[in-house]
Amino acid sequence: MVGAGESKKAIYAALFGNLAIAISKLIAALFTGSTSMWAETYHSFSDTFNQVLLLVGVKTSQKEANEKYPFGFGKEQFFWSFVVAILIFGVSGVLSLEHGISYFLSGHDTHSVENSFINYIILAIAFVFEANAIRIAFALFRKTIGDRSDKLTLPVLFTELKENKDPVIITVLVEDAAALLGIVIAAVALLLSDVTGNTAYDAIGSLLIGMVLMVFALFLARENRGMLIGEAMSKRDYEKINDAIANIPEVRNIKSIRTMHFAAEDVLIAIEVSLIENLSTDTIESVINDIENKIKEAIPYVNHSKIYVELAQESK
Secondary structure, eight states: OOOHHHHHHHHHHHHHHHHHHHHHHHHHHHHHOOHHHHHHHHHHHHHHHHHHHHHHHHHHHTSOOOSSSTTOSTTHHHHHHHHHHHHIIIIIIHHHHHHHHHHHHHOGGGOOOOOHHHHHHHHHHHHHHHHHHHHHHHHHHHHHHHTTTOOOOHHHHHHHHHHOOOHHHHHHHHHHHHHHHHHHHHHHHHHHHHHHOOTHHHHHHHHHHHHHHHHHHHHHHHHHHHHHHTOOOOHHHHHHHHHHHHTOTTEEEEEEEEEEEEETTEEEEEEEEEEOSSOOHHHHHHHHHHHHHHHHHHSTTOOGGGEEEEEOOOOO
């Protein structure tokens, strides 16, 4: 797991990079009239605003629990990450599609790309900024894999992306990946337009960028929706807890393990177990403490106050 400070590092890297890129793309779009560059401008300005929202999520999630919110505000990060996904879909994606569609609806003669060399320069600079931002985000993402000593393979990456509970790192990583892909699409679209003299390729580039953004946004929305509803710990962590408890001699059966994330490193764990017969009250208390300690050893970031152990009533 990574801390809030490391998450902020990834956000700030993306924020300042996107702001510089957005301004540069806007200037290029105004001077060249490129549809793909307008799509990229919307994308970068949206990403810049999104980083601000992620910072809001990190800040508000650190507020102390109170009577109204006894389990704290950790889910603030999931909420703001969900808002970011909606904005990527509804602002960046829709506006990019609108620019591409308007080309085909309004007549091809009304559209032209001028001074295209400016676009290539800006896209090259943007690629460098985005590559640095994704490098920082991926380093933090990679750390969670390295902590478990897993080999860095494609299946491991996809599994970690699916099971990772840190909305900030995942959102920044997905945004930066979409940005790099968008830059490549825009560059190819502009190159085809220049080589063939057909600006339809530029408009097609805008359509493709819009669709890419929408797909990435739907993925983020789906992941954060699950966390907002109350998604459980990963199967990997579930198995760690199960194995830790199963090795306690006094535990006969594990009836259920129910978990729910409030934040990346804030989780509620409710265990129901049945114990062997004829244990004294003191021994039962000792076993319960042992269960809590074993869970803490298996999942170090778990707070003792959010581990609940219930003894199952055996039917006669």
